[in-house]
Amino acid sequence: xxxxxxxxxxKAHFLAMAPLAWALRAAGHEVVFAVQPAFCPVVTQAxxxxxxxxxxxxxxxxxxxxxxxxxxxMNGLPVPYDAAEWRPQDVTWSYLRDGYAxxxxxxxxxxxxxxxPALVDFARHWRPDLVIWEPTTYAGxxxxxxxxxxxxxxxxxxxxxxVTREHYLRLKPDGSGDDxxxxxLDGYARAYGFPYGEDLATGDFTxxxxxxxxxxxxxxxxxxxxxxxxxxxxxxxxxxxxxxxERPRVAFTTGISxxxxxAGSAVSLLDVLGALSELDVELVATxxxxxxxxxxxxxxxxxxxxxxxxxxxxxxxxxxxxxxxxFGTLATTALQGVPQLAMPFDGDGPALARRxxxxxAGLALLAAQVSGPTxxxxxxxxxxxxxxxVAAGRLRQEMLDMPSPNELAGDLAELAGR
Numbered sequence: 001x002x003x004x005x006x007x008x009x010x011k012a013h014f015l016a017m018a019p020l021a022w023a024l025r026a027a028g029h030e031v032v033f034a035v036q037p038a039f040c041p042v043v044t045q046a047x048x049x050x051x052x053x054x055x056x057x058x059x060x061x062x063x064x065x066x067x068x069x070x071x072x073x074m075n076g077l078p079v080p081y082d083a084a085e086w087r088p089q090d091v092t093w094s095y096l097r098d099g100y101a102x103x104x105x106x107x108x109x110x111x112x113x114x115x116x117p118a119l120v121d122f123a124r125h126w127r128p129d130l131v132i133w134e135p136t137t138y139a140g141x142x143x144x145x146x147x148x149x150x151x152x153x154x155x156x157x158x159x160x161x162x163v164t165r166e167h168y169l170r171l172k173p174d175g176s177g178d179d180x181x182x183x184x185l186d187g188y189a190r191a192y193g194f195p196y197g198e199d200l201a202t203g204d205f206t207x208x209x210x211x212x213x214x215x216x217x218x219x220x221x222x223x224x225x226x227x228x229x230x231x232x233x234x235x236x237x238x239x240x241x242x243x244x245x246e247r248p249r250v251a252f253t254t255g256i257s258x259x260x261x262x263a264g265s266a267v268s269l270l271d272v273l274g275a276l277s278e279l280d281v282e283l284v285a286t287x288x289x290x291x292x293x294x295x296x297x298x299x300x301x302x303x304x305x306x307x308x309x310x311x312x313x314x315x316x317x318x319x320x321x322x323x324x325x326x327f328g329t330l331a332t333t334a335l336q337g338v339p340q341l342a343m344p345f346d347g348d349g350p351a352l353a354r355r356x357x358x359x360x361a362g363l364a365l366l367a368a369q370v371s372g373p374t375x376x377x378x379x380x381x382x383x384x385x386x387x388x389x390v391a392a393g394r395l396r397q398e399m400l401d402m403p404s405p406n407e408l409a410g411d412l413a414e415l416a417g418r
Contacts, residue, residue, distance in 0.1 A: 001413045002030045002126065005154075006119060006143070007134035008111040009039035009056075011233075012255070012328055016156040016209060017134070018046050019229035023405035024412065032126070034119055034143075045234060053118035057110065076350040077160045078103065084163035084216060085351060093171035096164065100180040108136060109184065115139040120192060123147040130416040132207070135161055138185060141200045146192040150416040152224070153203040156327045157348040158210065158355075162202050162218035169198070205415060207408070209331065211398045214355040224415065227402035228331040235310040241317055245282050247302075248319035248383055252276075252285040253311070255326040270295065272322070273303055275372030279380065284314060312336070320382045322375065325349035325364075330356065337396035339388035341378050343370050360391030 003024050007013050014033075025031045025048075033043045034051045043050035076082050080099025083091045116139045123131065123143035131151040133140025144151030165181075172179065186196040205222040208215065217223055252272060269291050276283050277300030284304045287295075292305060299305065311329060315321055315336045323329040325344035330352055333340045340362035342353035353364035363378045382388050403411075 001130060001416065002128040003032075003412070004123060004126065004128035004131045004140075004143070004149070005031065005033045005133070006115070006131065006140040007033075007035060007137050008115070009036050009042075009058075010134070011042055012326065013134045013156065014039075014042060014046075015231050015233065015328060016228070017132070017154050018048065018231050020132070020154065020207070020226065020405045020408065021048055023409040026406070027409040029409070029413075034115075034122055036114065042233075046231075051122055053122055054115040057114045076346070077348060078107075080168075081160040081164045083167060084158070084160040088167065088170075091167045091171065093168070093173065096168045096171065097178055097180070100168070104180045104184050108138060108181070111136060112139045116142055116188060119143040120146045123149065130412060133203070135159075138200060141203060142185070142188045142192065145189065145194050145197075145200065150204050150418075151199070152415075153206045154226075155206050155208045155210070155223075156228075156331075158214075158216035158351045159206065159208070159218055159221075159223075160216065160348065160351070162206065162221050163216055165198070165201050166218040166220065209327075211334070211395060211402065213359055213395070213398060214352070216351070224408070224411075225402045226408050227399060227404050228335060229405060230312040230328070230332040230335065232311050232328070235308070235313075237310055237313045238306075240304075241309070241313055245317060247280055247282050249282045249284060249317050250276070250320050250322060250379065250383075251311075251314050251318050252283060252322045253329055254286075254324045255329055271372035272375055273300055275376040276300075276379065277302060278376060279383075281319075281379075281383070284309070284318075320379060322379065325353040325356075327352060331399070334361065334392065334395045335399050337389070337393045339382040339392045341365065341375065341382060343367075343375070356395075359395050360387060361395045362388060362392070 005017055005021055021031050032049045032051050034053045035043060036054055036056050037052035038056040040050035040052050080096045083096060119139045120143045124147045127147060128149045131140050131144035131149050132154050135153045135155055141151050181201060185200040189196040202221055205224055207226050208223045209226055209228045282302055286306055286308060311332050315333050315338055318338055320339050321333045322341045325342040340356060342356055342362060343365045344350045344353045345367055350366060356362040357364040365374060
């Protein structure tokens, strides 16, 4: 079987897709990633084959120029996808319509338009049997339909996109043709000679990395579970991690997106270090060069600053983890059965943080609640109360019970054939 993966150039999303690509390749399938040219080195660095398609466009740069975008996501999913977490009776069609009308040109076109023509050309040339696409890289769905392949989203968060789409179709007035997302995708469908279908928005099926107790899913869509496998890119495990910590070790990280794009953070590093210096813990903080300069070398004695350390290796030695509620860090921590303090700033972070707290596997602090003292107090609870460790262990087992990439690789040919 030939499998084509595609994503807009977001490293955190690619890293979540790579383990399944490796498993398919090891099972004897042909696998390639079709991505924008400047992103090809990220793919090849992971030992996978890249195909450059389209032109380069830095979505983060465009987003950072748009203050409305940033404001819309500060407390959770951006409009209209925030409605996925509302009570169904509170969602209105006009809210969703206006939200789609804003996000299709501002977000989805920005990340997809540079890719579609070249991706369709490559798909028609290479003839994949299955296309697996990042949940907002609709170019993958268009290319799959254009070449007759099956296609699936690979979902690494709550399905705000699918649930929002479900609400929209439920509430859309009879006879109304006002559907910004469908109208945009239908233009490609007509251009490439096939009818529009809702699979262009939500896939033939959806591969989900979310454990069952934390999912938010749409009625009527097929979800195929896949166990999360941590991968953070090329890494070297430092020697100091092999020695058992003399006191409880706590990791603090703001993730790849913050480090590479300067994305928002809910907390000041100085505040964190100052507050946690009062606790009998060893704090390992992953920080970039800019934060190091701001600190000016003045560190409490219980702090170790590192530019990067493999998250899985670090978390395995920790008693708790403080992080930004990015899916990769959150899932890596959950897979190790370690309690976590999630401090989300935007996007899906608040939704994920709330779910960790609801499972009892950690605590959540939304942006408006964050301060040095509150972080210190919440961390003290995580270290002091055994119930968090017990719940974290349950969540770990739930993730381990999901099919591994190797197990799913054996089923995907059958799913694609259907």
